[in-house]
Amino acid sequence: MAVHEHRLQVYWGHCDPAGIVYFPRFFDMFHEAMESWFSTGLRAPYDDVIVERKVGFPSVHTEADFQKPTVFGEAIVVELRLEHLGRSSMRLGYRIRGEADVDDVRGTGATVCAVMDLDPQSERYRRSMLLPEDLRAAMQAFKDR
Amino acid sequence: MAVHEHRLQVYWGHCDPAGIVYFPRFFDMFHEAMESWFSTGLRAPYDDVIVERKVGFPSVHTEADFQKPTVFGEAIVVELRLEHLGRSSMRLGYRIRGEADVDDVRGTGATVCAVMDLDPQSERYRRSMLLPEDLRAAMQAFKDR
Amino acid sequence: MAVHEHRLQVYWGHCDPAGIVYFPRFFDMFHEAMESWFSTGLRAPYDDVIVERKVGFPSVHTEADFQKPTVFGEAIVVELRLEHLGRSSMRLGYRIRGEADVDDVRGTGATVCAVMDLDPQSERYRRSMLLPEDLRAAMQAFKDR
């Protein structure tokens, strides 16, 4: 399955008094990985999709399992996989690992996103909508890569 | 099942450009609800347990489902229930609701915490340990309430 | 000078690996203190002012000095004073102290806010505007208290 890799540095402000990443920060990292996936994996920058095209992707479910701590100063990779592509939702799987070793897994996670109409002029405003065809095609192409 | 209620205000900084709580912030709220539960539900302030007694509660699993958005300016309640009490772990269930109505549920979640020895002098340092007896008794008493 | 007191708990997620509040978090606390001041000090809830009345208060300047660290688990108070009330701006002064002792000062700060028109229909959209008269009167009354 195709993988989008989102690289990042663990900064001081990500970490708690135990010196490790405070776990809610991983959900920020998951979201940022999704945003960079839209830009580089789908060639559809997330801000264009949200702001210009008024299509939103609210999370309806999310989860994570943590196997090993990630400490201050580490370089890590958040891997994103498109686990399921539905007509008006998708499931993104995440894997947090050390940068130097693909098997140095710290945790895994997933988010199920709905597709939501954000156009205030639309009669479906703030309701579920079908994933626009071009985005769907780009996601399918990523999945098949 | 006994409930610990953690009340809070949805501030500007919790919210995203859609004007609703950015979902990773709910995991901060879950953690804060756990911290206030230690203080008022267990009479064992979380900072004493961590810093003085050197017993930690790292999350090994967490999850959340979001049903309805929570918007900027709302007063909400995070309800905490002790869903499972093990020998060296526990599962805390969360329910996010509007302050005015117990049935106005926005989302639910859960966190499984391990119990970890944080004493650098201990031979079990940073490894799993049994929940200390007094904390276990206080949690059981909360559960039976 | 009248004081609005915003009380809060220092949670795990506010703190860095040194076990003290990570300083950017104090600016969140300053903003939250301003939001609670609008509600309880001015009787004009911040979300009503922003969302319904479409009047915004972007920060154009902010600063803070830190004298003593604030550690995980402490109960603190952020004091807010209205240091200057202009026609289209205001300066809010902040003082961070331990809850138990008014002289236990940890740091001070200030924010200068502009007043901005957030109404997309207005010809002054996203530009500076005069502080609405009722808000100005409420702020002056707070200052004179």
Next chain:
Amino acid sequence: MAVHEHRLQVYWGHCDPAGIVYFPRFFDMFHEAMESWFSTGLRAPYDDVIVERKVGFPSVHTEADFQKPTVFGEAIVVELRLEHLGRSSMRLGYRIRGEADVDDVRGTGATVCAVMDLDPQSERYRRSMLLPEDLRAAMQAFKDR
């Protein structure tokens, strides 16, 4: 004056309901710019300095002025300059700008950091200390670059 450039993307979670960066987040960005400066500008990774060498850099003063908003999805640069190098403190100046244009300045800021002994075995533990000579030399070399 030598400049360290810290490049970043403005993510969804950095932004508030007005669709612009919530100003406390800029202080996170300033801190992250300082951390990347230690690694690439001084060749002394911040985590080594803090964790291994037990030398800390608490902020005693910070400030920022905001000229223009930074919106969701933008690529920006935080420029860092070493404005003053003292014996046991330093002043770092920051400039936030759009990535595409060096004159597209959004705001400026500064942080004064003390140098603190973080070694629990030291008699100066948690007190001010002289900046270690090699770090001082690296900072001076950066300044003179």
